[in-house]
Amino acid sequence: MEFVKNPKAIEDKSMEIIYDYVKDLGLTEDEIRVVSRTIHASGDVEYAKLVRMSPNAVQHGIDALNNGAHIYTDVEMVRTGISKPALVLHNSEVHCLIKDEGVAKLAKELGVTRSIAAMRTFGKQLEGQIVAIGNAPTALYEVLRLALEEGVKPALIIGIPVGFVGAAESKEYLTEVSPVPYITVEGNKGGSPIAASVCNALLYTGVKRNDMLQVEGKESK
Numbered sequence: 754m755e756f757v758k759n760p761k762a763i764e765d766k767s768m769e770i771i772y773d774y775v776k777d778l779g780l781t782e783d784e785i786r787v788v789s790r791t792i793h794a795s796g797d798v799e800y801a802k803l804v805r806m807s808p809n810a811v812q813h814g815i816d817a818l819n820n821g822a823h824i825y826t827d828v829e830m831v832r833t834g835i836s837k838p839a840l841v842l843h844n845s846e847v848h849c850l851i852k853d854e855g856v857a858k859l860a861k862e863l864g865v866t867r868s869i870a871a872m873r874t875f876g877k878q879l880e881g882q883i884v885a886i887g888n889a890p891t892a893l894y895e896v897l898r899l900a901l902e903e904g905v906k907p908a909l910i911i912g913i914p915v916g917f918v919g920a921a922e923s924k925e926y927l928t929e930v931s932p933v934p935y936i937t938v939e940g941n942k943g944g945s946p947i948a949a950s951v952c953n954a955l956l957y958t959g960v961k962r963n964d965m966l967q968v969e970g971k972e973s974k
Contacts, residue, residue, distance in 0.1 A: 767793055774801045783811045787936065787954040794950035795942075803939045805924075810909060810934035814955040817883055817908035818843050824952055825875055825907075826885045827851065827868050827892035827914075834949025835885075839956035850874055868892035877905055883955075885911040887948030890923035900932050910935045911951050915944035 771789045780788065784806060791800040824840075824847045826832055832847040840846065850856045850871040860870035868889035872879075879899065884907045886893045893912045899905040912927045912935055914920045924937045936951055937943075 764793075771798070774798045781811070783815060783954075783958055786958065787811055787951055790950040790954040791938070791947050794946045797942070800938065800942070800947075803942060804936070805928055805939055806936045807928075807931070807934045810936050811955065813934040814883060814909040814911075814936070815958050817881065818845060818955055819959070821845065822882050822908055823848060824883045824885055825849075825872075825879055826887065826948070827871065828888040828945055830945035831885050831887040831948050831952075834946055835952045836956055839953065839960050842960050843956060845956075848875070848878075866891045869895045872896050872899065876903075879905050879907045881906070881908050883907065883909050883911065883952070885948045885952050886914055887943065887945035888914055890914045890916070890919035893923045893927060897927060897930060901930065906933045909933065911948055912937045913943035913948045913951070915942065915947075917941055 768789055771792050774792065775785050775788050778785070778788070778801065787806070788801055788804045791804055792798055821844050823845050824835065826847060826849050828851055829849055832849045835847050851867055853871070853874070856867055856870045856874055859874065860867045863870065866889060868891045872892050872895040876899065879896065884896050886896065893914055896907070896910060900907070910927065910931060910933055912924055914923055920943065921940050924939065927935050927937055938947060
């Protein structure tokens, strides 16, 4: 059976196919990369119509990462999906406290989800950083509370929780009240792979493929 075996060739061909679905959306080149990555990660071209971005949100995210911003996320699945070589080239790290014992204790004491407790524990650390929510609507609500009530303002909120309980509502609330730039997905769709794909789209901008391979200890082919 004949099929493409080179990973880079597969990705290039995928992006070539995806481009037909995003080329007429009136987006900048960097915004097209973000939307294309969500389609690539999901295999679902409907994302072309569902991704929502505040004005210049993508550029805000790129600038923050270029200036050494870190990424703070709600679940380990998002952290796992973000490119480690690209993070290294940006001198960036991904932080997640969902498994932290102190966070679990705080959540129990307050009677809230671990995701809320994790974001509340991050607190002022989120100022000027990237927040990527891929699972928990409650985490997104807490980040917005921190921004609105305590003045803790990330450089960018990537708010893409998934599911049927609170996910769509939390994302709609994000678009209505967020005092900072945001990238989200309308409706119930989303999830950790999509949130990670947006992070990767931002990280890959301006990063050379050969540099990433060198970080991984590989040679360009």
